[in-house]
Amino acid sequence: MKFTAPISIIILGILINSCGDAVNGTESTPHEFAGEPTYQNPVIKGFNPDPSICRVGDDYFLVTSSFEYFPGVPLYHSTDLVNWTQIGNVLDRDSQLDLEGVAPSGGIFAPTLRYHDGTFYMITTNVSRGQNILVITDDPFGKWSDPVVIQKQNIDPSLFFDDDGKVYYTGTSPWEENSAPGIYQAEVDLKTGELLTEYKLIWEGTGGRYPEGPHLYKIGDMYYLMISEGGTEMGHFVTMARSDNPWGPFEECPHNPILTNRNEPFNNPVQNSGHADLVQDPDGKWWMVHLAVRNVNKHHHLGRETFLLPVDWNEEGWPVINRDGVSHIDVFAKTGTTQVPSRMNSYDFAEKPGPEWTHLRNPDRDNYRHDTSEQVMILTGTVLTLDDLANPTFMGIRQEDLEMTCTVKFNPGLAADGQEAGLTAYMNNEHYYAVSTRQVSGKKYVILTMKLGTMKHVEEMVPYNGGIVWLSIKGDPESYTFSWSADGKEFTELGSNYTRLISTETAGGFTGVFLGMYATSNGTKQGPTARFQNFSYISE
C-alpha cells in the first residue's frame, strides 16, 4: 500500500512546513496554555532517545535510536503528537542492519526521519561499522529499502531538502581527519550516497562540548540550524542559530540555550534534556520532540525517553520552548486531544508478537517459534548467555514505567544440567537481574541471579518440580523485587535490589532496561526448549 495524504492536506502541507521541507511564509500559530496540565511527558516512554519527527497531512511519524538491539530504529505513528503507536521498525532485515558482535551501545546511533515529494527518508549511523546509511520507502506502514551508504564517516546525519532541489547532508565532525568539533555539511546525491561538495564546518556551536544532533530547517526566508551540546548527560542543552544561507554564517539565538534542564533542581525529575527535532502541526503551531531522562536520585535506568514541548516564536523570530526553555513532566499547552494512559499489556501469544519485541543483535530465527495453535512463544536456548556480546536467545520489551510488574507464565522444559530459562531486567551484558529456572545436578530450581559489573551472584535458589511456573519482576523507582509462584496465585519473594545498580550512570552507555524472556544452555549444549504461555506488563 502506498501511503497517500488527502488532497486538501497535501495543499496545506505545501503552504505549511511539513517534515523539514522548505516553506514560504512565516506564519505560526501561538500556543494557548491551560491552568491544568494538558498532557504528561514522556510521550514515548522507555528507552527511545534521539527522536526525529516528520508530518504528512494529519499523520506524524517518529524514529528513535536503537544501538545493539534488533530490529533497529523503532518507528512510531501519531495523529495528535501526544498518543503514539509503534507501527514497525525501519531496519528489520539483516541486509539493512549488521549488529554482529557489536558492543553495548554500539550499533545504531541517532536517526533522522524526513518526508519529501512522496518519499520517506531515514538516515542513521551504524557506529560499529563506521557507516552512515540511508533507507527510503513510500509507505511507512510497509517495508523500507536496502541501505545506500553515505560516503562520509561521522555521527548524527540529517537531511534538508531545499526548495531549489538541492539536498543537504548535515552532521558532526568527520572521523577520518583530525577535525575541529562542530557541525559540518555537504550537498548529497541520495541515489549514490556521494557527497557533491566538500563536507565543511558550518557552525561550531556555542562552546559546549560535543556539538551534535544537527537539523537544518527553512522557516520563512531563514535557514535555522538546531543542534545539541554539552553531552547527553546532565550538561545537555539545545542551541539554535540562523542564516539567510544554508552554509551560514550563522547568527546565534540571543537566548541560547533554547532548551536545557541542567540548572533545574532535582525536584524536577526531568534531566539531561537535549537532542531535539521540530515539527509544525496542521493548525500552524510548532512543537519540539527531544530526549530527556526521568531521574531517580541522580540515576536513570529507563534510558533516554521521548518528550514533547510547545514552541512559540518571539518577535525577533527566535524559538521559545515551553515558555521558559525547560522541560517538565506536566505540560500546559492546549492540544485539542486527550492523552490515553497505557497501563497494561498482556501477551498470551494468540497473536504473533508485535514490533515492540526486540532481540539482542541479529537473532538466529531458528531459536524463536510462535505456535499459533497452542498460543505459545517457544524459545530454544543455545550455548550463548546474557553475558555474551552475541545473540543469546532473548526477546524483550522496553520497561516504560518506573512502577510496574512484569510476569511470565511458562514451561521451561529443562532437560539437562546447566539449562536455564526465565525473565530478565537487562541493561547490558554486565548489568542485569534475572529470575529464572535452572537444572543443577539433575534437580530443578528457581533462582535469582544478579550480574553487577564483573560480579555474578546467585542470591537465591529454591527447588521446584520443574513444571509450569510464574516468575515476576516488580519495579518501583528505586528497586526491583523478584518473585515466583507454582500456581500463579501465591507468589514467594526471592529477593530485591536497587534499580541504580543497573542504571545508565552505573552501567554506562546510551540504552535503557528491557524486560525479556530468555533461554540458555549455559555453555553445555543446545536447549532448553521453553514454552512461554503468557507475558504480562502492568504499570501501577
Ligand code: 6LW
Ligand atoms: C547521539 C548523539 C547523542 O548520536 O547521543 O544525545 C548519541 N545525543 O546525538 C547516541 O544516542
